[in-house]
Structure formats: C-alpha cells, structure tokens
C-alpha cells in the first residue's frame with residue numbers, strides 16, 4: 516500500500532542546505548485519498564481491504580458504493596522559498612491533504628516525499644498534550660521534531676517570547692484560550708527552523724497583532740523554508756503565497772503561480788449573492804437599480820471595462836415622502852468589505868421627480884477598481900439625517916473587466932501628465 520514517505524535526515528542545523536539550494540523539499544505525486552460516507556460500510560471495507568491486501572488484490576483507484584474522493588490526483592513540488600496556498604470551499608479536501616503531508620493519515624494512491632524537518636500547525640491544539648504545561652509541550656514538540664534537550668534549552672526562551680504567553684507558560688495547555696494555543700503552536704512550529712512548514716486555517720484565531728507577527732516570521736523563514744498554507748482568508752493567502760492550488764471535491768481545479776486568478780475563481784463561486792433588504796419603512800419602493808453596461812457575464816452580471824465610466828440608474832416609487840431623500844451608496848468587494856463610497860454631488864448626480872417617481876442617475880468617471888466582482892449597497896435616508904427609509908445590501912452586483920488579475924481592489928491609472936507646473 517502506498518505510504519506517505521517522510522525522508523528525514525538527522526535534524527541538525529549543520530545539515531541545512533544553503534538558501535540558494537533548489538532542492539525539492541516536498542514532492543507530491545498523484546496523491547489520492549478516499550473516504551466513506553457511512554461508518555458501518557467504512558469498517559466493512561476496512562476488513563475487506565485488509566484481507567485483499569494480504570492476497571495482494573487491492574484496487575486503490577476505484578470507488579465503491581458510498582465512497583468519495585476527499586483528495587484526487589494532486590501533484591506538486593515545493594522548494595525553499597516557495598509558499599503554496601491551498602484554497603477551496605468547505606470540504607474541498609485541503610485539511611485531508613495536509614494531514615497526509617504531515618503523516619497523520621495514509622493516502623490510498625500516490626506518494627509524498629518530504630525532505631528535512633517538518634513543522635506543522637494543523638488543528639488547534641493538535642500536537643499538544645492538554646495536561647502538560649506550555650513549557651513541557653515545547654520540549655515534547657521539540658523532541659518530536661528531532662531536537663536534543665540542549666538545543667531546545669537554547670530555543671525555549673525565544674519561543675515563549677514569540678508566543679507572548681510567559682505569564683501562563685507553566686499552566687496546563689488545556690486551560691489556554693484558543694488564541695494562546697495558536698500562539699504557542701505557531702511559535703514552536705516556526706521558531707524551530709523547519710525546512711517544511713505546514714499551516715492550516717488556525718492562524719485566523721490569533722488577534723491582529725499576532726497575525727502580523729506571524730507574517731513577519733513567515734517572511735523571515737520563507738527563504739529557508741517551503742510552506743504549505745491553508746486558509747479561507749484570501750488577503751492572507753495573497754500576502755504570503757507564491758504558488759496556489761484551488762481545490763474542489765478533492766481535485767485541483769486551478770494550479771499555478773497566478774495567485775490572483777485562483778482567488779478570483781474562488782470568489783466567482785459566490786458572485787451570485789441575492790439582494791438583501793435590511794430595512795424598509797415603506798415610504799419608498801426600489802423599482803430599478805441598473806448599471807449602464809454593454810455586456811453581461813454568463814450569470815447576467817453587468818460588466819464594465821476598467822477605466823470606463825460607472826453610470827448607475829436608480830428608480831424609486833414614492834409611497835409617502837415629503838422631500839427628496841439622501842442617497843448613500845457603498846461599493847463592497849468580494850468579501851463584502853465596503854471599499855468605496857459614492858458621494859453623489861450635484862455634478863455627478865441627476866435627480867428627476869416625475870409624478871410619484873424619483874429617477875436618479877449617478878456617474879462616476881474612469882473607474883479604477885481592479886478586475887473582479889463588486890456589490891452595491893444602497894441606503895436611502897431622510898435628507899440631512901441618518902434616519903433610514905430603505906436599506907438594501909447587494910442591491911446590485913457588477914464586474915470590472917480587465918486583462919490583469921490583481922488582488923487589491925484598486926488598480927490606479929497612474930501617469931506623469933499634469934504633474935509639471
């Protein structure tokens with residue numbers, strides 16, 4: 516049966532390769548892992564596999580009833596200085612892949628070869644003995660990584676300082692908060708100078724101060740380390756990864772160094788978000804919200820070319836209103852973070868009142884939002900107050916089209932024109 520093979524040299528700092536070394540540290544070849552949806556059937560298959568394994572009659576590449584591929588045919592290589600991001604929706608197979616890399620589970624097909632010392636931060640608290648203190652766990656983990664007691668003695672203070680939990684270091688880990696466990700876990704994994712560092716989701720549990728510290732540490736060790744990083748936080752992925760695999764149902768649906776493109780594909784899955792009326796006091800009804808666009812995508816989402824004008828039409832039916840209301844319009848990005856306000860001023864806004872209707876046209880010239888999907892959130896309030904009449908999130912989604920994939924929300928059209936006096 517194929518095994519996750521970990522080829523660990525004696526973990527001394529002397530045998531580390533120079534940073535310019537192009538040696539492949541993680542090699543994953545056609546890795547597959549299947550699970551069974553039903554425990555009883557799974558146990559039955561286990562017994563059958565054992566018997567057929569003995570007679571050498573096992574077919575690892577076929578699914579039996581109730582089985583599915585959690586990881587299917589994944590291959591990649593990682594060298595020092597490379598950080599691979601694994602992204603995908605819940606259940607895509609990311610953690611299963613990490614667990615195979617870390618030797619926690621065996622694959623059904625394929626092979627993993629890892630060279631050097633592996634630091635892993637896979638599940639919150641995994642790898643820690645809950646009844647031992649933080650300090651004792653540092654020694655345990657260090658020993659598992661192959662360090663001698665003397666070597667750990669030299670590192671332990673650095674680890675405690677990095678984790679910033681000195682006050683609690685002699686308390687049993689089971690009494691730590693989740694953030695404290697992550698701090699200790701990352702400090703051990705990253706400060707032990709691993710050749711390969713495997714990080715699952717858990718970083719998100721840390722507070723911002725600690726996350727920034729982790730980024731700094733990752734930047735420091737990356738030239739000497741190969742990193743595999745799983746996260747749903749795309750800003751984190753884009754910040755540290757230079758390779759990416761987008762997984763879906765265990766398979767790599769996108770793989771390469773175009774991190775922005777993979778993130779865009781990931782988000783496209785969630786582009787069709789429905790309008791969400793948050794508040795409506797009944798005084799106005801939204802009849803139409805539309806963008807002037809020449810093209811729609813396959814899902815009917817209007818598209819605007821980068822640097823084109825954004826022209827927005829809003830028609831309201833007045834039910835009971837004494838004066839023209841104020842319009843507050845925000846643009847949110849794919850993660851629903853508000854990234855821009857459209858402040859309708861007299862020049863860019865045209866308001867017409869026809870019978871019982873308000874027709875508003877807003878024009879914003881030369882849109883410099885970068886390629887991707889955005890959402891318009893609309894609040895209509897009494898003029899000069901914040902008292903809302905109607906609030907709708909995702910009133911409209913639209914796409915900016917451009918050939919360049921960029922992660923930041925703005926791609927500014929910089930030029931030296933008009934800078935000279």
Ligand SMILES: Nc1ncnc2c1ncn2[C@@H]1O[C@H](COP(=O)(O)OP(=O)(O)OP(=O)(O)O)[C@@H](O)[C@H]1O
Pocket residue numbers: 550551552585603604605606607608609610611612
């Ligand atoms: N031990 C197991 N037995 C049976 N099924 C399992 C087992 N471990 C994981 N699975 C299944 O394998 C699939 C992949 O799970 P995995 O945890 O790898 O996904 P993931 O991409 O890490 O998801 P998330 O983003 O939610 O963490 C899921 O359908 C999950 O239910």
